[in-house]
Each structure stands twice: as C-alpha cells, then as structure tokens.
Amino acid sequence: MKVLGIETSCDECSAAVVEDGRNILSNVIATQIELHRPFDGVVPELASRLHTEWISQVVNAALLQADMTVNDIDAIAVTSRPGLLGSLLVGLNFAKGMVSVLKVPFIGIDHIRAHLYAPQIENPLEYPYLGVLLSGGHTVICRVDSYDSVEVLGTTIDDAIGEAFDKVAKHYGLGYPGGVMIDKLSQKGDPYAFKFTSPKIGKGYHPYDISYSGLKTAVINQLEIFSTGKEATPENIAASFQRVAVGMLMKRVEKALEDTGLTRISAGGGVAANSLVRSSLKALEEKGFEVSFPSLKLCTDNGAMVAGLGYRYIADGITSGYDLTASARVSAFKKS
Ligand code: KG4
Ligand code: ZN
Numbered sequence: 001m002k003v004l005g006i007e008t009s010c011d012e013c014s015a016a017v018v019e020d021g022r023n024i025l026s027n028v029i030a031t032q033i034e035l036h037r038p039f040d041g042v043v044p045e046l047a048s049r050l051h052t053e054w055i056s057q058v059v060n061a062a063l064l065q066a067d068m069t070v071n072d073i074d075a076i077a078v079t080s081r082p083g084l085l086g087s088l089l090v091g092l093n094f095a096k097g098m099v100s101v102l103k104v105p106f107i108g109i110d111h112i113r114a115h116l117y118a119p120q121i122e123n124p125l126e127y128p129y130l131g132v133l134l135s136g137g138h139t140v141i142c143r144v145d146s147y148d149s150v151e152v153l154g155t156t157i158d159d160a161i162g163e164a165f166d167k168v169a170k171h172y173g174l175g176y177p178g179g180v181m182i183d184k185l186s187q188k189g190d191p192y193a194f195k196f197t198s199p200k201i202g203k204g205y206h207p208y209d210i211s212y213s214g215l216k217t218a219v220i221n222q223l224e225i226f227s228t229g230k231e232a233t234p235e236n237i238a239a240s241f242q243r244v245a246v247g248m249l250m251k252r253v254e255k256a257l258e259d260t261g262l263t264r265i266s267a268g269g270g271v272a273a274n275s276l277v278r279s280s281l282k283a284l285e286e287k288g289f290e291v292s293f294p295s296l297k298l299c300t301d302n303g304a305m306v307a308g309l310g311y312r313y314i315a316d317g318i319t320s321g322y323d324l325t326a327s328a329r330v331s332a333f334k335k336s
Contacts, residue, residue, distance in 0.1 A: 001074045001315065002066070004098075005307025006059065008091030009083025009111045010136070011042045013054045015062035016303030017073075021311035022121055026065035027297065027304040030058050037176045041166070048086030055094045062303065073104055077310020080108030080320075081327040082137070088326035096322060105319040109306045112138055112330065115268040117147055117312070118305040123292040125264045130256055134249070134277065135269035136162035136179075138330065141208045141256050144266070147312040153256050154208025157201065161245060162271045164212035168241055171220045174234055182238040183274050189239030193230035194223060196240060198248040207259075208252045215244055246276045253281075257289065264290040273299040 002025070007014040016027040032050050036042050063069065078095035080088060092108070099106045116131045131144040139156040159167070162179050169178025174185060199214035218225070219241045223232055230236055257265065267281055273296050281291050298305060313319070 001311060002068065002072060003075045003077055003307040003311045003314065004059070004062065004073045005109075005303040005305070005310055006055075006076070006078040006091045006095050007111075007114075007301055007303045007306045008051045008055065008087050009079045010087060010301055011036055011047050012301040013051050013058050014301060014303035015055075015059040016307050017062055017066035017068060018121070018304050018307035018311060021308050021315070022124075024121065024304050025068070026062045027302055028058050028062045028065060029297070029302050030054050033177060040170050040176050042084070044084045044086055047084055048090055051087050051090035055090055059094070059098075070098070070102060073098075073102060075104050075310065075314045076102075076106040077109050077306050077314070078106065079111045079114065079306050080324055081110055082330045083111055083328065085326055085328045088328070092324070092326045100322075105314050107310045107313045107318065108320045108324045109309055111301075112140065113148070113150065114305040114309045116142070116144060116150065116266070117309040118268045118294040118298045118302075119266045119292040120147070121298065121304060121308045122295060125266050125290060125292045128262060129264035129266050129290075130253065130260065130262045132249075132253055132265065132267040132272075132281075133269045134161050134267060134271035134274075136160060136166065138269070139210060139212070139249075141252055143260060143262065147309060153260070154206050154210060154252055157205060157209050157211050158213035159216055161212055161249065162269070164216045164245060165271065167216055168219050168237075172234060172237060174238065179271060179274065182242055183276075185235045185238035186242045186276065189233065189235030189237070190230055191239040191243035193228060193236035194219075194226045194240035195228060196226045196244045198244055198251075208256050210248060210252055212245065212248075215241070215248070242274070242276055246274070246280055249277070250280045254284075257284075263288070264292070266291070267293040268299065268305075270300045
C-alpha cells in the first residue's frame with residue numbers, strides 16, 4: 001500500500017510516499033527556514049501563506065520522485081493536530097481535495113504520534129518501549145505500547161526543550177534555528193564554563209516531569225551567578241546550557257527506564273537530532289538497552305513519518321471522514 005503523507009503543521013511543507021509503512025519512496029521537505037530567519041522565529045501568517053503557495057508543487061515532487069502519478073496513491077495521511085492552525089488547514093484541505101477526486105481512504109494524523117513513530121520506519125523496535133519526544137513544542141517521556149497507544153509518564157511543565165534552545169539562542173543572537181546553532185557552537189565550547197543547576201520541580205508533578213523555564217532564565221539573566229570564571233563566549237554558554245538541558249532529560253529517562261523495567265527506548269522530534277542527545281541515548285546501549293532514533297531527516301518535521309504512521313491506521317481499517325478538522329491543541333494522551 002502506497003500512502004501519500006502530507007505535513008504542514010509548522011514551517012516545513014512536506015510530502016512523502018511510503019510503501020507499507022516502512023519503505024520510503026520519496027520524502028520532499030520544502031523548508032521555510034530562510035524566510036522566517038529575519039524574524040528569528042516562525043511567523044504563523046507567513047507560514048500558512050507559504051504552505052498555500054507551495055503545497056501542490058511539493059506533493060507533485062513527492063509523486064515524481066516516487067515515480068508515480070496520483071492514480072497510484074492507495075491512501076492519504078495528513079497531519080491534523082497539533083500545530084499552527086492556519087498551517088494545518090492548508091495540508092488538511094489539500095488532502096481532502098485529493099481524496100474527493102481519488103476516492104481513496106484518508107486519515108488525520110497526530111503530529112506527536114508521528115514523531116514517536118518515525119524511528120519505527122528505519123530501526124523498528126518491538127513494543128513496548130520508552131518513547132522520548134523532543135521538539136520545538138513538546139517534551140514527552142512516555143510508554144509506547146503500540147503505534148496508537150501512548151501513556152504519558154512525564155512532560156515539560158513550562159517550556160519545551162526545543163523552545164528553551166531557541167529562546168537562549170535568540171537572546172544571545174546565536175542564529176536561527178536556535179537549536180541547530182547551539183549544537184554547533186557547543187562542539188567548540190567548555191560545557192563546564194558555567195555550572196547551571198537543574199531546577200527542582202515542586203509537589204503535584206510526576207517524577208518524570210521536567211521544567212526548562214528556570215534553566216532558560218538562568219542562562220539568559222544570571223550568567224554571572226553560575227560562572228566559573230571562564231569567558232562568556234557563545235561557545236561556552238551554548239555548551240554549558242546544552243550539557244545541563246540534556247543532563248536533566250537523561251536523568252528522567254534513566255529513572256523512567258529503571259521504574260518501568262522497559263528495556264527498549266526510542267527518541268524522535270527535532271531535538272533528537274542534537275548530537276549530545278544522540279550520544280547520551282546511544283550510551284544506554286552499553287547498559288544493555290536497545291536504543292533507536294531516526295536519521296536526521298526523519299527527526300525534524302517530515303511527510304514520511306506521517307505516511308508511515310498513516311499506513312498502520314489504514315491497514316487496521318481506521319480512517320477519517322470529511323468532517324475531520326484541524327486542531328492546534330495536543331491530542332489527549334493518557335497520563336498515568
Ligand atoms: O520536531 P520539530 O522539527 O518541530 C516541532 O514539531 O516543533 O522540532 C523543531 C525544534 C526546534 O526547536 C529546533 O531548534 C530543534 O528542534 N532542533 C535542535 C536541533 N535540530 C533541531 N535542537 C537541538 N539540536 C539540534 N541539532
Ligand atoms: Zn514536529
């Protein structure tokens with residue numbers, strides 16, 4: 001079954017064709033990064049306008065690369081939540097238009113579940129496993145029992161991890177996108193130049209919940225308090241922030257693995273492209289865990305993860321109707 005996947009939830013306009021949930025025939029990503037760069041962040045109105053201009057060419061390119069015509073499409077999967085509403089609506093309505101002509105089944109896909117599914121395309125793990133979703137809008141540690149069954153163990157209680165990277169980078173003018181620039185600068189910095197502390201979380205939260213707002217504020221407003229006397233270069237600030245941000249995450253991941261007894265772990269989302277996140281997760285293999293994360297192209301937003309997950313639903317007979325609407329909100333994950 002060849003599924004066309006469409007992803008327009010934020011600033012990447014992407015379409016892909018994936019066969020039987022695993023075989024990527026094409027994965028075209030038209031990034032808007034350069035067009036949002038002057039604003040140091042995604043401008044929602046600009047994003048949706050660009051999606052409207054680009055979507056038909058992006059879908060055409062995905063079909064061309066897969067050596068297909070529209071008539072070879074067996075089903076369509078499209079991100080319908082969460083994300084920027086205007087951007088989501090472009091992809092969703094384009095998909096509905098195609099479905100009305102092609103008369104193929106279609107399914108609305110949750111973007112977070114798609115990120116969690118991405119590693120399953122290239123390096124599938126057996127269920128259940130610990131899922132770690134690290135993106136610009138979400139930070140979720142969860143137990144994944146199947147492609148559709150996700151139990152949230154912990155989330156950020158304020159900023160998402162990618163958001164913290166982006167805000168720190170923006171404050172210090174490190175470049176855009178912030179996460180990528182911090183990762184690059186960190187390679188040349190001293191991770192112990194600033195000894196930022198990881199904030200404690202108050203009562204009423206889950207043990208795997210995490211807070212990035214305090215760390216972000218410390219890095220932006222309290223450099224001198226945490227200084228070890230080393231120079232406040234962009235490299236040193238980036239490396240010290242990244243060490244603590246990833247360390248906080250890994251502490252919770254390791255505790256969740258210990259408490260749940262899960263032996264497999266999988267990460268997805270834009271920040272799963274971070275070199276320290278990847279090396280820290282990889283190091284868990286030495287402790288006997290099976291670790292899987294997507295290649296860099298499948299970490300950030302892409303149509304292949306949407307098509308891949310869409311296949312699973314459609315193969316199980318689960319489809320959406322024309323009444324499907326886009327939603328900016330996160331889906332209702334089960335929280336234990
Ligand atoms: O998953 P994604 O493409 O979009 C969302 O669903 O949010 O994630 C985007 C986030 C941004 O915050 C970006 O700065 C971050 O992923 N990111 C990184 C890296 N590459 C992308 N953060 C740290 N290190 C990277 N190498
Ligand atoms: Zn995403």
